[in-house]
Amino acid sequence: MSRPTGAWRHQPQPQRGLMWAASPAFRRQLVLLRSLLPCPSHSSVAAGFPSSTRCSSTFLRASHAMATSAGTVYEADAEAVVRRITPPLDRARHKGQAGKIAVIGGCREYTGAPYFAAISALKVGADLSHVFCTKDAATVIKSYSPELIVHPILEESYSVRDDEQASVSYNILTEVAKWMGRFDCIVVGPGLGRDSFLLDCVSNIIRHAREANIPTVVDGDGLFLVTNNLSLVAGNPLAILTPNVYEYKRLVQKVLNCDVDDETASDQLNTLCQKIGEVTIMRKGKADLISDGKTVTQVSIFGSPRRCGGQGDILSGSVAVFASWARHFILSSEQPIEKRVNPMTLGCIAGSLLLRKSASHAFEKNKRSTVTSDIIEFLGKSLEDICPAAY
Ligand SMILES: NC(=O)C1=CN([C@@H]2O[C@H](COP(=O)(O)OP(=O)(O)OC[C@H]3O[C@@H](n4cnc5c(N)ncnc54)[C@H](OP(=O)(O)O)[C@@H]3O)[C@@H](O)[C@H]2O)[C@@H](O)CC1
Numbered sequence: 214m215s216r217p218t219g220a221w222r223h224q225p226q227p228q229r230g231l232m233w234a235a236s237p238a239f240r241r242q243l244v245l246l247r248s249l250l251p252c253p254s255h256s257s258v259a260a261g262f263p264s265s266t267r268c269s270s271t272f273l274r275a276s277h278a279m280a281t282s283a284g285t286v287y288e289a290d291a292e293a294v295v296r297r298i299t300p301p302l303d304r305a306r307h308k309g310q311a312g313k314i315a316v317i318g319g320c321r322e323y324t325g326a327p328y329f330a331a332i333s334a335l336k337v338g339a340d341l342s343h344v345f346c347t348k349d350a351a352t353v354i355k356s357y358s359p360e361l362i363v364h365p366i367l368e369e370s371y372s373v374r375d376d377e378q379a380s381v382s383y384n385i386l387t388e389v390a391k392w393m394g395r396f397d398c399i400v401v402g403p404g405l406g407r408d409s410f411l412l413d414c415v416s417n418i419i420r421h422a423r424e425a426n427i428p429t430v431v432d433g434d435g436l437f438l439v440t441n442n443l444s445l446v447a448g449n450p451l452a453i454l455t456p457n458v459y460e461y462k463r464l465v466q467k468v469l470n471c472d473v474d475d476e477t478a479s480d481q482l483n484t485l486c487q488k489i490g491e492v493t494i495m496r497k498g499k500a501d502l503i504s505d506g507k508t509v510t511q512v513s514i515f516g517s518p519r520r521c522g523g524q525g526d527i528l529s530g531s532v533a534v535f536a537s538w539a540r541h542f543i544l545s546s547e548q549p550i551e552k553r554v555n556p557m558t559l560g561c562i563a564g565s566l567l568l569r570k571s572a573s574h575a576f577e578k579n580k581r582s583t584v585t586s587d588i589i590e591f592l593g594k595s596l597e598d599i600c601p602a603a604y
């Protein structure tokens with residue numbers, strides 16, 4: 214595995230610059246950037262780098278920007294991140310080594326969301342993608358795609374008698390636990406619904422994933438669950454929350470007991486992460502703001518003016534794959550722990566970029582009629598443009 218450049222371009226916020234330049238967080242970022250060098254030449258070739266000069270120019274750009282001006286939000290050099298964390302296609306690898314992802318979601322109302330998340334994971338490059346959903350949703354999701362492995366195991370209150378709930382809940386956890394250790398990342402929430410019994414069962418799954426050290430992306434109704442039960446993710450550095458504008462508002466109100474303040478967006482996001490404890494949050498919007506409670510980066514490259522539902526689901530599936538690649542990459546980088554870049558942050562940066570590029574391509578082709586499936590169609594091309602699949 215190669216080393217990431219993880220380079221950040223700076224968004225100027227002059228009124229706060231001096232304070233930030235002197236801060237430990239700023240110095241830490243510089244150390245982190247330096248720690249990402251040098252890049253071994255084998256990875257440059259495998260990930261499509263034309264030459265090793267690209268690595269150093271990326272570094273110079275980033276360190277220059279950070280040393281000369283300061284602020285709290287850094288525009289991620291997201292393409293560099295994607296290149297560095299995407300594993301080479303190696304003939305020696307076997308099925309599963311590029312990633313096994315599971316989506317926990319899909320109920321009577323929503324079958325599209327879990328499908329979008331799970332198929333996106335495959336299209337980005339995972340080898341296997343599972344969906345754990347309710348029985349009603351399973352046949353429908355299977356009919357969308359034979360690529361997905363669908364487990365019809367979740368139950369909603371209407372299908373379980375009160376006196377059966379304890380045993381059904383136990384059976385669900387037992388079934389998921391059989392698989393859990395094989396997953397590189399799980400996504401909890403796309404199309405999950407809000408049935409109370411189902412959410413109780415999913416709480417057990419989240420706790421189990423945490424005990425097993427499985428990175429967990431929480432999105433959609435998973436965020437509804439977690440916002441009302443913060444202990445599920447509190448203190449878990451492998452948890453990524455991906456709220457949209459409404460989900461973020463609910464989270465801020467619950468945790469910080471105030472309203473979203475766009476004037477202090479990055480500070481508020483950092484504080485939110487700190488209060489919950491160790492999690493990474495990607496606040497979706499015009500720009501995607503990403504924080505692990507220490508630094509805030511953003512991805513703001515323009516994607517598409519279409520706001521069709523389902524783009525967040527593509528994002529959650531993509532982030533799951535990139536976060537697991539980034540984790541593998543960082544763990545194998547032999548950096549001391551205190552110098553390691555947060556792989557969950559890298560996963561968010563990469564996922565955001567890929568979605569935005571794909572949305573842009575899809576809009577160019579389909580204009581107003583662009584729908585989520587059109588965007589998924591471009592995930593492969595977008596990744597190929599950044600990181601050709603030479604092997
Ligand atoms: N094809 C599929 O299967 C898809 C299924 N999906 C799944 O649906 C589930 C629910 O996810 P969600 O994003 O639609 O839910 P949520 O954030 O509650 O917003 C719903 C709407 O409520 C409103 N609204 C809510 N709060 C508000 C507020 N504070 N202030 C103001 N308005 C507020 C607002 O509507 P508006 O007011 O704009 O009409 C908003 O658009 C989840 O499981 C997800 O994965 C999606 O992924 C899409 C594709």
Ligand SMILES: Nc1ncnc2c1ncn2[C@@H]1O[C@H](COP(=O)(O)OP(=O)(O)OP(=O)(O)O)[C@@H](O)[C@H]1O
Pocket residue numbers: 433456457458497498499500501516517520521522523524525526527528565568569
């Ligand atoms: N106003 C915007 N301009 C540009 N991009 C946006 C805008 N709002 C959201 N996005 C991008 O679209 C992607 C999905 O975000 P969105 O807010 O639509 O998620 P969501 O509501 O959870 O989606 P879903 O319908 O799948 O639940 C993110 O990458 C986000 O940055």
Ligand SMILES: [Mg+2]
Pocket residue numbers: 432433457525526
């Ligand atoms: Mg959503």
